Amino acid sequence: MRFLDSLALFLLALSVDASRISRTGYVVHEKRDIIPTAWTRTRRLESEAVLPMRFGLQQQNIHRLEEILMDVSHPESPNYGKHWTPAQLAETFSARRESIEAVKTWLEGEGISADRMRLSPSRGWIDFNATVDEIESILQAEYHVFKHEDTGKEHVACDSYSVPHHVKEHIDLIIPTLHFDAKINAVAPKRMAKRDSVPVEGAARNVGKPGVGLNPTTTGKVSKILGQLENCDSQITPDCLRALYEVVYKQVATEKNSYGIVEYTTQAFLGSDLGEFSLLLSKHSNETNTLPSLVGKRPKFVATVNQSFNFNGESDLDLEYGMALAAPLKVTLYQAGDIPEGASFNNLLDALDASYCTFEGGDDPTQDGIYPDPLPGGFTGPESCGIVKPANIISTSYASDEADLTPFYAIRQCNEYGKLGIMGTTILYSSGDHGVAGNSGVCLNPNGTQSIGGTRFNPLFPAVCPFVTAVGATQVNPNSTVFEPESASEQVIFSGGGFSNVFKRPSYQDAAVEGFLTNHPPPFTSTQFNTSGSRGFPDISANGVNYVVAVDGEFSLVFGTSCSSPVLGAILTLINDARLAIGKSPIGFINPTIYSEFFKGALNDITSGGNQGTPGFTAASGWDPVTGLGTPNFPKLLARWLLLP
Template identity: 55%
Template sequence: MLLAARLASSFALIFTLSLIASGAPANSRTVVHESRNHVPRGWNAIRRADPGLILPFRIGLAQPNIENIEAYLLDVSHPSSPNYGKHWAPGRIAETFRPSRESIDTVRAWLAEAGGLDAARVNLSAGGGWLQADLTVEEAERLLETEYHVYQFEGDEERTHVACHEKYHLPEDVAKHVEIVTPTLHFDVKPKSKPVQLEKRDAPSSGSAAAHAVGQPGFGASFPKTSGTIQPVVDPALAYCDEQIVPDCLRVLYSFDYTPVAPERNSIAIVEYTPEAYVATDLDMFFANYSPAQIGERPVLNSIDGGFVQTNQTGFDYNGESNLDLQYAMTLVGRTQPVQLYQAGDDVEGASFNNLLDALDGSYCYFEGGDNPEYDSIYPDPYGGYEGPESCGTVTPAYVMSTSYSYNEADLTPAYEERQCAEYAKLGLMGVTVLYSSGDYGVAGNDGVCLYPNGTQADGAPDFNPSFPGTCPYITSVGATQVNPNSTVYEPESACEQVIYSGGGFSNVFPMPSYQKTAVEYYLTNYPPPYAPTLYNSSGTSRGFPDIAANGANYVVAIDGEFWLVYGTSCSSPVSAAIFSGINDARLAVGKGPIGFINPTIYTPAFMAAFNDITTGSNQGCDTEGFYAQPGWDPVTGVGTPNFSKLVELWLDLP
């Protein structure tokens, strides 16, 4: 036993020395790797972190070929490409972007030399993308030339988080091998010291703040809004679509009269985050009015990290989003097409977008990487919730996925957002259409907050505050329209200006993707926004959003035994998902593949002409009128609302 221990110790020493010999020099110049000049709204530093506190230290290694990911995606997604529709297998994606041995060895050598970590303390993740080690705050501060502080959310003693102060450094020779280090500047991990006690709440008033407990950090995900309960008009429903939107209104608006013919080959998923949950009796209440043949039908549950359809908390805040998404998605695709429900997170820790991505792509599983309950939402849940293993590559991605939640871009750091955005590109390479709602506060962020020039978010700040992932160039961002008062479904819609305003604008993080360059430049040249260039990213080279739009006002939704009028891009995204799912069905029925990442296609002239162009309305916010809907693409309604009958013909003509 003693001999074995000595041999192991000698091997570790030899391995460490060899890494030092091949790695970064001890005196390599350090550079700032990430920085910020503000923390997310609601968080405040209260003290230095205890030097002996253990951190779940994770280093995201640079992914080779990541600089080519847009080119790879365009190759399989642009209609003029000879490889259109030839989507990649997951194995090819993992191999293409797996970090190199040089990156692994260089970072290991730095940890050994500068941090004194022997080889046994540092582990490589299963996917090869992350190096992991539990470090004390003192060790992490020495490695990164930074300070760690304890942050508290709005004076709540139970909601604390440990993060770096302002910036962290890496040796110059190491930095090129590293994309991101956590925990450092990032607040996407839900802070915990004990389980959050959720309280039962009644319906919010119109425009009120959303529930905090959605498996996200303390700053917020967007939620639908309501103007209260109503008595629905069942017949003739089409005569009242300016006051009450029901499935038949949408079928006429978007020429969506389609019965699936290949449902067994097709797939569509709605993403929800516990504690948001649908109510089965509400589904049947809705179906009874608008699709009687579907009474008793339920979505196919895919549980992610203990996600379940909870019944402990009820009310608009807890059931509004999921009921809305599923009632409309299920009704529009019809009873023969199963709808998958990706329910993420238990009701103690919840989940984040990264938890979802972990389940969809096993190689992504160590993005959060943490197993320390003081900082990470981890599984098995140490607080008595889900006791199973972390969901890692457990869900086969559906061909179309809709998510009606979003952050503000300013909530997270650019490096964090860029790495997550690359994962959406990988889903696109696999043939998945990823839809996200664009937000409900116009050019402002969630809850109507805007930006100061230094990036701080606050009520009354002047600068526009774009959303994320809506600004990621590898998802399709969906804005909102409305049937104008006293108008019919046979007349043009406008940008939504009832209760909510369609989120839209220009990213402060992501450059303009090539597929939208012509359309966005046309807008900026012919309809220049009438604002000082300091109010928004007016460079003319940044990602514009949304990409498309669909109705987002006056939806009739059954919630806890009553019908409510609901508003939001939360409505627009699942409706769009149902329409694109129908296009997939038509292609699959004739032996073709799914449409996958649609943005390069929808920005071509032929496809833009197949959308209903929205030319009236604006998306006010930040004490301005926001941007204005104009002919062609605009940062309010994108290229317009879908016309299924035109789009399906165009997509059927593609390989």
């Protein structure tokens, strides 16, 4: 008996030791060191609560993304302009069978049976429901309930989670974990969890709400429209922009071309405002009826509940100037999100790429709009997956603070922009309106929190993604003309710029950024910005000051990089027209091209002004983190792009 008791104790000890050895093989996959501003930890989440878990699988060949993108985008590449098909992308980047099996085997060993798991059709995600007790054991995590100081809403997150060392290389990210706003539902583990009955406030999907993210600024109504080129220092119109950037071109391939402008609900344009702006152009321009395609129409599924600059200013601005400069091409409006649920950048990517809905980060209930939406007034149709072919140029005048998102979330989304570039789409994002500060003018504190008094620069996403083109803002200087050099915008707004805290510097930017740091060393250290070889932004700029915009039946004076992005998009659309007319491909991802030696001198270098909303950088010769490489010189850009294959 004593022998059997001793044997039992020995076997129990082996079991305990084996468990300890297994757990020591875990490594931290993601970790958060601080609780986001305005949130307070209140209690541990109940162990019987059920979480809808999603395991994002590592994509094969993702380490080759920049290499492949450069191969079709660099002007010296023999494959320049030979853009890929969606099928080629899927075959190259889908998750490896080894990754799928490694994650499934691990989860089965942790008690998640195969019948509880679902592999997404694109083989990018493994989904299952699990109790908090189960998932805390699997991920060595602790889930807590957090309460928002202002709204009183409760949300769920953990501070870190771990995975086995041999599994880490097969996983991109796991949700819900560090992201807030996870949905909790008391349902059986084998069933899919349902959404909560109330909307939640996720940082990523609030980009279109008034006061959230990047918004244009107005100084009020315009009592008299001047309409002459000599007044462009106080009022910008489409004619001012044509003169500034020497845009003289008649389109000949509109049936082959496309230009898309993105808006996020609750932002919505008024058809009557487009009509008012069209009449303005007819009165003060040689061109007439430049806005025929959307006048009197409304985008589908968008209800303009409120009429004010905060709700209509962004959309009116983007469409009025994008359409005026791209006319007679019909501009495509990508309106993302319904009123109660909202949308994130991922929801747009869902609509452009069917595989993204299930493969690369779409439908994240912690950050993205989830459809169908059962809330009152919600969109009741399914998630829009791959419903449109991406336009040749896509402009977005919205942004989040990079610090609001975890690196894994931002990197996974950034990679999708790279894939769109490989397929030939140019992605433009505004760089921000607060200089080196983030949205609302907040900077980072040493512990990672954000505040007005922060001392570390706060870059914007997606502008910092190396696979998009970030667009800064310039101005016609007071008492100057459109025939004199512009400066960085310093009226009302300051061109957003700086260096990423997440993304490393892309190879196409090495020489330009090193030139700036060497020849114009900024008076800052690593305490203020990331000096370890990170992505610099913006890449290029366009005017963003004193725009005359029709909003709610009147004309307002508007400022922001929200002006700059759609204007640049329209100019690049004209270049695409010229290339398509002679049988060439659209320009696609433009950064490797505009940074190349071949394009040196094709942009108007901006050498005065700075993004000094808070102490920031100063414009200088060559690239700088205020205006990038400069503003477009249309004839020079057109000539160079027509010479490329």
